[in-house]
Amino acid sequence: MGFEQEAFEAIMGDASGGMAMWDEVRRAGKGESFVLRYLAKHGSATPSQLAAALKVSSGRISAVLGALEKKGYVVRAIDPEDRRGIRVTLTAAGEEQINRYRDEMRAHICWVFSQMGERRTRELVELIGEFSAYLSLCKPGGPTPTPEQVKEAFAGRETH
Structure with a gap:
């Protein structure tokens, strides 16, 4: 086995070896946090746009949006440009949640850097x-x- 394969296996093992932070990052990329970040970047979206971006079914995105709506992070409303469609937008509480998540990630990563020097x-x-x-x-x-x-x-x- 060459050094390239050894390096690949070492990195993949370290990055996915059950560390709590990586597990949380992976989970965040598959649901609520992803939707919040997507909406923060794009302003608003239709449920089908969110499902396509997340690569999930319309049923799954509906469940994620329902959970986010219950938490007060998003609102679903009739699209003013297409009355047959729905637009999803962030609420102020959703924006605050994104900021908390970003600040927490920054603090953790900066701590790691402080340990590394x-x-x-x-x-x-x-x-x-x-x-x-x-x-x-x-x-x-x-x-x-x-x-x-x-x-x-x-x-x-x-x-x-």
């Missing part, structure tokens, strides 16, 4: 940037990026 944190940030640049070139089912594509992705970066 400045030098290692800066190295990590640089490496993640490099990793992301390479990864941005990879498309599911697509070919391996060409040297020209790699050069273009790193144009303006100091190192690669």
Whole structure:
């Protein structure tokens, strides 16, 4: 096994090895938190747009919206542009919930960085940037990026 495969297995094991924070992040991406973040970014949406973005059934999105509505985080109303449709929008309480979630995540991540120290944190940030640049070139089912594509992705970066 080459170092590339070993690194992949180590990262996947560390990232999904039952750590509570990663489990919560995965859960957040599959329901209520995802819908709240989507609405914060897009302003409002139809239930079918939310279902497509979340890649779930209309029944599942209906259940998520019902739970968010009970908590007072979203409202569903008739679309003023299409009276047959429904628009979902955030409430002030929903916006506050997003802010709490973001602030909590920031605090946890900053704590981790404080444990790692400045030098290692800066190295990590640089490496993640490099990793992301390479990864941005990879498309599911697509070919391996060409040297020209790699050069273009790193144009303006100091190192690669």
